[in-house]
Amino acid sequence: MAKINRIGVLTSGGDAPGMNAAIRAVTRAGINNNLEVFGIMRGYEGMIEGDIIPMNSETVSGIIQKGGTFLLTARSNRFREYEGRKEAYEQLKRFGINAVVVIGGDGSFTGANIMSSEFDIPFIGIPGTIDNDLFGTDYTIGFDTALNTVVDAVDKIRDTASSHNRIFFVEVMGREAGFVAINSGIACGAEIIMIPEEKNQIEKARRFLAERARKNKSSIILVAEGLEEGSTMEITEILKPEFPQFDMRVSILGHIQRGGSPSAKDRVIASRMGAAAVEALLDNQKCIMIGLVNDEIVQVPLNKTVKMHKAIDEALINLAEDIATFGPQK
Ligand code: ATP
Numbered sequence: 001m002a003k004i005n006r007i008g009v010l011t012s013g014g015d016a017p018g019m020n021a022a023i024r025a026v027t028r029a030g031i032n033n034n035l036e037v038f039g040i041m042r043g044y045e046g047m048i049e050g051d052i053i054p055m056n057s058e059t060v061s062g063i064i065q066k067g068g069t070f071l072l073t074a075r076s077n078r079f080r081e082y083e084g085r086k087e088a089y090e091q092l093k094r095f096g097i098n099a100v101v102v103i104g105g106d107g108s109f110t111g112a113n114i115m116s117s118e119f120d121i122p123f124i125g126i127p128g129t130i131d132n133d134l135f136g137t138d139y140t141i142g143f144d145t146a147l148n149t150v151v152d153a154v155d156k157i158r159d160t161a162s163s164h165n166r167i168f169f170v171e172v173m174g175r176e177a178g179f180v181a182i183n184s185g186i187a188c189g190a191e192i193i194m195i196p197e198e199k200n201q202i203e204k205a206r207r208f209l210a211e212r213a214r215k216n217k218s219s220i221i222l223v224a225e226g227l228e229e230g231s232t233m234e235i236t237e238i239l240k241p242e243f244p245q246f247d248m249r250v251s252i253l254g255h256i257q258r259g260g261s262p263s264a265k266d267r268v269i270a271s272r273m274g275a276a277a278v279e280a281l282l283d284n285q286k287c288i289m290i291g292l293v294n295d296e297i298v299q300v301p302l303n304k305t306v307k308m309h310k311a312i313d314e315a316l317i318n319l320a321e322d323i324a325t326f327g328p329q330k
Contacts, residue, residue: 011069012043012104016142018266019069024060025274044079050091105129125289133177135308136300137291150184171232181224190222
């Protein structure tokens with residue numbers, strides 16, 4: 001393998017608060033280890049198009065506190081095809097870039113893994129997604145900030161819910177994973193938390209509402225998007241006629257969960273992972289993701305992170321049940 005002297009850094013897939021802190025750490029750690037660092041704009045799209053900028057220490061000053069990603073991000077269909085990846089490789093060669101740090105989720109790592117098997121270019125992944133659904137790491141960059149955003153929003157919704165004695169179904173992000181829902185639900189004191197990892201979620205809500213009906217009090221029900229039994233809207237429409245005494249409302253938090261200034265925790269994790277990614281490249285590592293397990297930096301093969309499923313912590317599910325208003329509903 002050629003000696004690594006020029007590295008590229010990019011953000012790909014969904015943006016997450018803290019990505020800027022990771023870019024900054026990769027850039028500074030790279031420069032401080034005598035590497036030349038280039039920013040690849042708009043993820044793999046920018047790689048294919050050669051939209052690549054030189055980075056220095058100042059390029060990344062004043063960004064650590066900003067949400068989003070200053071390198072911008074994109075979803076690239078062209079990169080899914082061999083021809084697109086070949087074009088991307090030609091562009092990297094043109095800039096003399098001989099290693100790449102990818103900050104993104106499992107889709108981005110799948111792409112990196114494939115390109116690395118086709119062309120002689122090492123990739124190091126840094127987990128950046130608010131969903132926290134990547135195998136091999138306890139935390140992904142952006143998760144903590146998203147949780148805090150949800151908690152802030154739900155606290156506000158609770159004020160209006162209790163003033164009107166309403167039942168609020170609040171939908172949070174997390175596609176097929178309930179990490180945001182279970183953690184923010186516990187933090188908000190949600191009465192019920194509905195997650196895709198568990199079955200019979202409508203029945204769980206139904207049992208709770210039947211108990212609640214006797215007291216006619218307001219409640220927060222936290223729902224992860226992507227429940228097998230239907231969307232939050234659909235589920236609410238099923239339950240409304242069964243409990244006509246309740247004024248039921250739906251609030252979908254949506255993209256506010258992605259934005260905002262990153263929390264201190266996300267900034268620290270992103271900085272640690274960014275520096276560790278550069279260290280891994282200098283150690284001639286290839287195709288690994290930098291993770292955080294028990295607060296220690298770890299290296300996980302990229303193909304493992306994309307193939308393996310990260311299970312939700314059963315202890316958290318049990319905790320939510322143990323401290324629920326009417327006790328365990330299982
Ligand atoms: P998030 O979890 O926040 O959505 P992600 O990295 O999983 O982030 P994706 O949209 O799934 O986001 O993937 C980002 C990009 O990675 C895609 O737009 C595509 O360019 C590339 N990619 C994903 N899957 C593949 C694949 N099978 N082959 C090649 N490239 C891929």
